[in-house]
Amino acid sequence: MAFRLRLVPQQTNxxxxxxxxxxxxxxxxxxxxxxxxxxxxxxxxGIDFRGGTTIRTDSTTPVNVGAYRDVITPLNLGDVTIxxxxxxxxRDDQHVAQIRIQAQEGDxxxxxxxxxQVEAALQSVDPSITFPSVxxxxxxxxxxxxxxxxxxILTATVAICAYIWLRFEWxxxxxxVVALVHDIALTVGIFSLFQIKFDLTIIAALLTILGYSINDxxxxxxxxxxxxxxxxxxxxxxxxxxxxxxxxxxxVLTSGTTLIALIALLVFGGDVIxxxxxxxxxxxxxxxxxxxYVAKNVVLMLGVKRDWGKKPEGGPGGxxxxxxxx
Amino acid sequence: MLQIPLWKRIVILxxxxxxxxxxxxxxxxxxxxxxxxxxxxxxRTKVETEQQTAxxxxxxxxxxxxxxxxxxxxxxxxxxxxxxxxxxxxxxRMDAMWPEVRRALVSEAKVAVRRIKGAPDELxxxxxxxxxxxxxxxxxxxxxxxxxxxxGVGQNDLAIRTEGxxxxxxxxxxxxxxxxxxxxxxxxxxxxxxxxAAGTREPTIxxxxxxxxxxxxxxxxxxxxxxxxxxxxxxxxxxxVIRRSANKDEPAGVGNVNYPSAEDEGVYYIxxxxxxxxxxxxxxxxxxxxxxGRPAVAFRFNTSGARKFGDYTxxxxxxxxxxxxxxxxxxxxxxxxxxxxxxxIITGTFTPEQTNNLAVLLRAGALPAKMEFxxxxxxGPELGQDSIDAGRVAAIVGTxxxxxxxxxxxxxxxxxxxxxxxxxxxxxxxxxxTMGATLTLPGIAGIVLTVGMAVDANVLVFERIxxxxxxxxxxARAIELGYxxxxxxxxxxxxxxVIAALIxxxxxxxxxxxxxxxxxxxxxTSVFTAIFVTRxxxxxxxxxxxxxxxVV
Numbered sequence: 001m002a003f004r005l006r007l008v009p010q011q012t013n014x015x016x017x018x019x020x021x022x023x024x025x026x027x028x029x030x031x032x033x034x035x036x037x038x039x040x041x042x043x044x045x046g047i048d049f050r051g052g053t054t055i056r057t058d059s060t061t062p063v064n065v066g067a068y069r070d071v072i073t074p075l076n077l078g079d080v081t082i083x084x085x086x087x088x089x090x091r092d093d094q095h096v097a098q099i100r101i102q103a104q105e106g107d108x109x110x111x112x113x114x115x116x117q118v119e120a121a122l123q124s125v126d127p128s129i130t131f132p133s134v135x136x137x138x139x140x141x142x143x144x145x146x147x148x149x150x151x152x153i154l155t156a157t158v159a160i161c162a163y164i165w166l167r168f169e170w171x172x173x174x175x176x177v178v179a180l181v182h183d184i185a186l187t188v189g190i191f192s193l194f195q196i197k198f199d200l201t202i203i204a205a206l207l208t209i210l211g212y213s214i215n216d217x218x219x220x221x222x223x224x225x226x227x228x229x230x231x232x233x234x235x236x237x238x239x240x241x242x243x244x245x246x247x248x249x250x251x252v253l254t255s256g257t258t259l260i261a262l263i264a265l266l267v268f269g270g271d272v273i274x275x276x277x278x279x280x281x282x283x284x285x286x287x288x289x290x291x292x293y294v295a296k297n298v299v300l301m302l303g304v305k306r307d308w309g310k311k312p313e314g315g316p317g318g319x320x321x322x323x324x325x326x
Numbered sequence: 327m328l329q330i331p332l333w334k335r336i337v338i339l340x341x342x343x344x345x346x347x348x349x350x351x352x353x354x355x356x357x358x359x360x361x362x363x364x365x366x367x368x369x370r371t372k373v374e375t376e377q378q379t380a381x382x383x384x385x386x387x388x389x390x391x392x393x394x395x396x397x398x399x400x401x402x403x404x405x406x407x408x409x410x411x412x413x414x415x416x417x418x419r420m421d422a423m424w425p426e427v428r429r430a431l432v433s434e435a436k437v438a439v440r441r442i443k444g445a446p447d448e449l450x451x452x453x454x455x456x457x458x459x460x461x462x463x464x465x466x467x468x469x470x471x472x473x474x475x476x477x478g479v480g481q482n483d484l485a486i487r488t489e490g491x492x493x494x495x496x497x498x499x500x501x502x503x504x505x506x507x508x509x510x511x512x513x514x515x516x517x518x519x520x521x522x523a524a525g526t527r528e529p530t531i532x533x534x535x536x537x538x539x540x541x542x543x544x545x546x547x548x549x550x551x552x553x554x555x556x557x558x559x560x561x562x563x564x565x566x567v568i569r570r571s572a573n574k575d576e577p578a579g580v581g582n583v584n585y586p587s588a589e590d591e592g593v594y595y596i597x598x599x600x601x602x603x604x605x606x607x608x609x610x611x612x613x614x615x616x617x618x619g620r621p622a623v624a625f626r627f628n629t630s631g632a633r634k635f636g637d638y639t640x641x642x643x644x645x646x647x648x649x650x651x652x653x654x655x656x657x658x659x660x661x662x663x664x665x666x667x668x669x670x671i672i673t674g675t676f677t678p679e680q681t682n683n684l685a686v687l688l689r690a691g692a693l694p695a696k697m698e699f700x701x702x703x704x705x706g707p708e709l710g711q712d713s714i715d716a717g718r719v720a721a722i723v724g725t726x727x728x729x730x731x732x733x734x735x736x737x738x739x740x741x742x743x744x745x746x747x748x749x750x751x752x753x754x755x756x757x758x759x760t761m762g763a764t765l766t767l768p769g770i771a772g773i774v775l776t777v778g779m780a781v782d783a784n785v786l787v788f789e790r791i792x793x794x795x796x797x798x799x800x801x802a803r804a805i806e807l808g809y810x811x812x813x814x815x816x817x818x819x820x821x822x823x824v825i826a827a828l829i830x831x832x833x834x835x836x837x838x839x840x841x842x843x844x845x846x847x848x849x850x851t852s853v854f855t856a857i858f859v860t861r862x863x864x865x866x867x868x869x870x871x872x873x874x875x876x877v878v
Binding site for chain 2: 006116163267
């Protein structure tokens with residue numbers, strides 16, 4: 001037969017629990033580090049979450065941050081951040097900057113007059129400048145958006161946890177949730193570390209990470225459930241190892257194809273969604289790791305009831321989708 | 327064993343064909359869009375110009391013509407989130423009641439009254455004789471009527487209480503709820519009419535929560551322009567002019583207001599705050615010209631408006647009468663004669679375009695309450711196009727790489743998966759188009775992500791077949807078992823992701839919602855293609871070749 005790409009050998013027999021203490025405590029340390037980072041460094045919240053205005057500028061002449069600042073400062077708009085944006089997808093003579101203005105006292109969204117003043121000021125420095133996007137969010141909405149974001153992540157976690165509990169055992173559910181918390185914490189942590197803009201799309205990314213990570217975890221759990229019935233006397237640790245090894249090829253392939261697609265987006269997708277794509281790429285890496293190392297470690301620690309023989313195939317809910325299409 | 331009944335094959339292939347046909351218009355986006363625009367225009371005007379015929383011919387009408395809606399971040403346009411100040415209406419109601427309450431109290435309860443300044447949403451009346459309080463309250467109570475709502479049965483619209491020698495009238499809780507709802511519906515309708523009148527493409531105007539309106543208009547230059555179009559209030563009133571003034575700070579006195587002139591810099595008018603007639607009583611307004619040929623707006627009142635207007639003009643001949651729009655005096659003509667017919671014209675220094683806009687604003691009616699804008703976003707069309715281009719490149723690169731990876735890993739089965747991936751993508755576009763869903767930038771990311779994740783179900787099956795080949799009797803059995811045993815993992819894995827996508831959909835807004843939609847559709851189509859389409863390929867291939875051994 002033809003040549004086949006083999007990322008994973010036909011038969012693997014890796015002992016994933018050999019380094020269990022290291023990986024487990026390593027993960028714990030990373031989660032703590034992420035939380036500490038987030039608390040002390042804080043997150044670079046976008047206007048979605050703290051209100052204010054961003055103006056994107058586009059010009060054929062190079063961005064001069066100093067000159068921009070000089071003309072905006074006299075307008076007394078409070079805290080103004082100006083950053084130049086670089087991207088491989090830009091044309092040679094395309095120079096883009098992002099200007100962020102804090103929420104103005106007394107106004108919800110920014111007034112057209114203020115935007116007009118800022119635009120006029122910038123045009124005086126650089127006549128070729130255009131403003132491809134202007135966004136303004138009032139403090140009232142931004143407060144609600146934070147709340148909704150937190151609710152949605154909590155709801156998703158609880159809903160997924162409940163689903164796993166129905167379909168598997170509660171230990172699996174705990175394992176899955178610990179893995180999810182791990183993934184979220186590490187993603188938020190890296191956003192804090194590099195001070196990448198954290199806005200509404202990142203929340204969407206976080207929820208997708210939840211979905212992806214749980215997807216991975218469920219595949220291994222599914223195999224574990226099957227093997228627990230098959231090998232009733234094998235120690236739990238060995239059954240788990242066997243299950244991870246059996247699904248390893250799939251895990252690597254799926255993560256591989258997903259990462260390929262995401263990296264294509266990261267490189268070619270433009271700077272507008274780079275943060276969003278970065279969060280997902282990182283999440284896929286962390287999510288794959290956590291389903292192998294975190295979720296299973298937790299299940300191993302909790303132990304699993306082994307008298308599954310009476311209820312083959314189905315979970316404790318007694319439901320099974322398995323043969324609906326065969 | 328490895329049999330798929332004929333009807334199932336037909337259904338599967340039929341769905342794939344539908345997917346391909348449904349997605350096709352998106353490949354010719356510009357053409358189809360021009361075709362659709364022309365069709366819509368012809369339907370509206372009932373006249374077909376040569377240009378429109380040419381545009382309609384760009385796309386055969388027997389083919390599906392639904393295309394994916396591009397979100398604001400891709401097409402460019404403006405997004406506004408407005409909060410309707412519903413409490414404004416309470417004040418208007420109280421203010422409107424005051425003259426009648428005063429008259430009734432004086433004539434029926436025989437008391438002298440004056441209005442005391444209180445909270446804006448209450449009417450606070452002080453009476454001079456405490457002993458007549460009971461009678462006074464009874465008189466005021468006569469103004470209330472039962473609230474007609476589903477929940478507020480038996481409740482009156484006014485809540486009346488006494489504080490010493492004051493009577494405090496407010497709207498009851500049930501009436502507030504009912505009023506808020508009416509205010510919102512009216513605001514929505516008016517915003518919709520105003521935006522539609524401007525003729526932009528597919529605006530989104532939605533109620534959000536209790537008192538908010540989301541307005542998204544693709545293709546409009548900026549949020550500021552959109553705001554201008556909607557107008558914050560566009561309350562048209564006709565007020566009595568007390569006197570002209572040259573000072574904007576001149577105190578207006580109780581019950582009066584000082585409004586600037588819209589035309590003449592430095593001219594102010596002191597007006598009676600209570601309008602004689604309001605825009606709500608207007609039935610028609612259209613652009614017109616006055617006797618000197620200058621652009622003007624002609625208007626006509628309904629019967630009650632015409633009567634009030636007629637009575638007032640009869641009693642105030644020779645005085646100035648102000649036409650006020652949004653707190654500015656558009657013009658203050660002198661009343662020359664009694665105007666009986668209930669119609670008239672507004673003149674000023676208008677351009678024909680302005681008279682047209684003003685007529686549209688007047689016809690659409692006044693917004694019942696002020697709107698405050700909580701959020702606004704403008705995206706230029708170039709940035710949107712850049713995003714589409716970048717997304718397209720990323721999608722192509724991603725797909726090619728994934729296809730290569732699959733074929734390299736699974737050979738022929740990889741080819742099957744790759745074809746299924748192509749079908750999956752076209753089905754996604756077909757569903758997005760027919761549903762009229764909106765594609766946003768995160769939505770494109772969702773598609774690219776689905777490309778990566780879509781093969782997962784295939785991978786699960788293929789890996790399983792591979793394993794079963796080691797133990798099962800023969801390739802046919804291995805394929806069958808592979809599909810059977812991979813199913814629970816596929817279902818569980820995808821359902822959990824659907825949960826996350828659903829939550830995103832319900833809690834998210836705008837672009838995030840678009841992402842959730844594409845993600846969800848992608849999950850459904852990818853599971854469909856993996857467990858039905860790829861399987862059909864595998865089974866058909868297997869039935870033809872009957873290989874003794876199988877390498878996956």
